[in-house]
Amino acid sequence: MTGPDTRNDTIWQAVADERTTLVELLRGLPASAWDTASLCEGWRIRDVVAHLVLATRVTVTALLVNLIRARGNTDRLIHDTAVRHADRTPTAELLAELRATIDSRVIPIGTTPIDRLMDLLVHGQDIAVPLGIDRVMPPTAAQLALDRVWTMGAPFHAQNRLAGYSLRATDSSWTAGNGTPITGTAAELLMVVTGRTSPDERADRR
Secondary structure, three states, rough: OOOHHHHHHHEEEEEEEEHHHHHHHOOOOOOHHHHOEEOOOEEHHHHHHHHHHHHHOOOHHHHHHHHHHHHHHHHHHHHHHHHHHHHOOOHHHHHHHHHHHHOOOOOOOOOHHHHHHHHHHHHHHHHHHHHHHOOOOOHHHHHHHHHEEEEEEEEOHHHHHHHHEEEEEEEOOEEEEOOEEEEEEEHHHHHHOOOOOOOOOOOOEO
């Protein structure tokens, strides 16, 4: 029987793998590419990298200070702290900071190891897609992230946003929802439930 510690070790290994391959991807980019707009509206690639770094450094004090600074808006808090860090950190140093997080198992308050994996899988696409780079998601990791997003509520509110759709993964037995069918790999569905891909792009209305 697989216990929770073994499962968490597997998830953290997947997190380390995603960080490692993302560092390799970023290491090969020209400096100008870091200022490319990511899939996240209002976020440059360097801002996304800064966010992934800061996710391993969250403290209660910093969280409270930045929440006050953002007037209680958590989305603004996450965006603004990432942009500030990205603006004051040279590209090479930002890459080194991301490399230093590879084996980190720090999780912000209220999150789980799977949240860190999901964050890396999705933000990896936020970086790769605008650059025309094919970044493959491991199917098992993608399915774990997909299930987490579907059941977690905020910030994606996937079940409410996708009410009226039925999702089915073509590379596993994962299904959810009722209504107009949406099919795809777990990786493709993860992009739908996180709002990176419009559900109508994948909906089967035949």
